[in-house]
Amino acid sequence: xxxxxxxxxxxxxxxxxxxxxxxxxxxxxxxxxxxxxxxxxxxxxxxxxxxxxxxxxxxxxxxxxxxxxxxxxxxxxxxxxxxxxxxxxxxxxxxxxxxxxxxxxxxxxxxxxxxxxxxxxxxxxxxxxxxxxxxxxxxxxxxxxxxxxxxxxxxxxxxxxxxxxxxxxxxxxxxxxxxxxxxxxxxxxxxxxxxxxxxxxxxxxxxxxxxxxxxxxxxxxxxxxxxxxxxxxxxxxxxxxxxxxxxxxxxxxxxxxxxxxxxxxxxxxxxxxxxxxxxxxxxxxxxxxxxxxxxxxxxxx
Numbered sequence: 001x002x003x004x005x006x007x008x009x010x011x012x013x014x015x016x017x018x019x020x021x022x023x024x025x026x027x028x029x030x031x032x033x034x035x036x037x038x039x040x041x042x043x044x045x046x047x048x049x050x051x052x053x054x055x056x057x058x059x060x061x062x063x064x065x066x067x068x069x070x071x072x073x074x075x076x077x078x079x080x081x082x083x084x085x086x087x088x089x090x091x092x093x094x095x096x097x098x099x100x101x102x103x104x105x106x107x108x109x110x111x112x113x114x115x116x117x118x119x120x121x122x123x124x125x126x127x128x129x130x131x132x133x134x135x136x137x138x139x140x141x142x143x144x145x146x147x148x149x150x151x152x153x154x155x156x157x158x159x160x161x162x163x164x165x166x167x168x169x170x171x172x173x174x175x176x177x178x179x180x181x182x183x184x185x186x187x188x189x190x191x192x193x194x195x196x197x198x199x200x201x202x203x204x205x206x207x208x209x210x211x212x213x214x215x216x217x218x219x220x221x222x223x224x225x226x227x228x229x230x231x232x233x234x235x236x237x238x239x240x241x242x243x244x245x246x247x248x249x250x251x252x253x254x255x256x257x258x259x260x261x262x263x264x265x266x267x268x269x270x271x272x273x274x275x276x277x278x279x280x281x282x283x284x285x286x287x288x289x290x291x292x293x294x295x296x297x298x299x300x301x
Contacts, residue, residue: 023062023150025069026054032078043078045123046088050074050142053127059146060165062154070153071106072096074145076117085120092117092141095260096149098156098216102224107216110152111260116183116192117141132171140176140184144169144193155209156216166201173197191252199251208244208253211237223268231268235277238284245288255289262295269299 030047032038054074075093082088092114097106119138127139134140147169151162173194176184183192190199199205214237222230245254258265265285269278278300285296 021064021066021069022055022057023059023064023070024054024072024146026051026072026074028054028074028076030076030078032081035078035081038078038081039083042121042123046121049125049127050076053129053139053142054146057129057146059150062150070096070098070109070149072149086122087118087120090117090119091115092145094145094149096153098153100223101221107220107264108260109156109216110149112145112196112256114183114193116181118181118183131168134172134175135179137176137179137181140172140179144172144176147172148197152212155212157213158217159213160206160209161213166197169197170201190250196251196253196256199248199253202248204247205244205251205253207240207247208257211240211244212257214240219268227272231273231277234268235273235280238281242284242287258285258289258292262292266295266298270301 028047028051030043030050032043054072073093073095077091077093078088079091080089092112094114095111096109098109099106119136119141121138125138127136127142129139129143134143147165151165151169154161154165173184174186177186177194184194185192186194186198189195200208215234219230219234219237222233241254241257265281269281273281282296282299285299286293
């Protein structure tokens with residue numbers, strides 16, 4: 001049984017029994033090799049506190065079993081460190097995955113590369129999330145991504161399933177903008193944290209969220225038992241992805257999906273499916289990101 005089915009069917013039972021684990025199983029790594037004479041204690045403390053902050057909090061009221069936690073990784077590379085101001089300028093590579101029903105395979109549900117992961121931190125800082133009272137940029141960053149991870153995961157499990165989490169992420173982004181750190185500015189950059197979430201939640205982009213559901217639940221989750229019909233569902237779903245890309249041609253939401261699903265998309269079609277399915281998939285993906293044509297060409301083999 002998939003995570004989403006389990007959550008829906010056992011909600012009341014779990015509430016009664018009190019069996020509700022945290023949502024995230026996050027692995028955090030902090031790479032500080034670019035920093036000369038680095039204080040190891042500071043970065044070790046950062047890695048530990050980030051891990052505890054993400055994993056020890058119950059972010060939603062949705063019941064999760066221990067083995068249903070969302071697997072995710074936060075790979076942080078420190079580019080600069082100011083000991084005088086206690087500020088770190090970093091790059092974050094974040095990825096989350098969810099299991100595919102009927103298989104041992106896990107698929108990427110959400111992935112970002114955030115080059116503006118900048119914050120202040122001291123070794124003895126206590127990270128606490130308080131709704132409607134966020135005044136620490138590191139707390140804002142981690143909380144934003146926690147809700148984005150859970151929201152994107154829920155969108156793959158149920159149609160528009162992550163809406164509440166995305167609204168919370170929007171509130172955090174608004175709070176983050178007021179702190180003056182990069183990456184939050186509303187309408188300043190369509191590729192920043194606010195811009196990507198704003199585009200994803202735009203009414204014209206509901207087809208993108210519908211595609212996210214169709215691709216995972218009607219496609220990948222049925223691939224083990226009915227590969228041909230599952231592949232056909234993905235091909236039909238790609239029309240929704242094309243529609244989303246056309247709805248807001250300046251957004252990178254659809255292209256980002258193809259970036260972190262690139263190899264998976266090739267594996268779905270390469271050597272499998274009909275010529276018509278392969279050609280249609282190639283045509284749509286090429287239209288969304290022609291720069292990856294060498295990859296999309298493999299679909300037709």
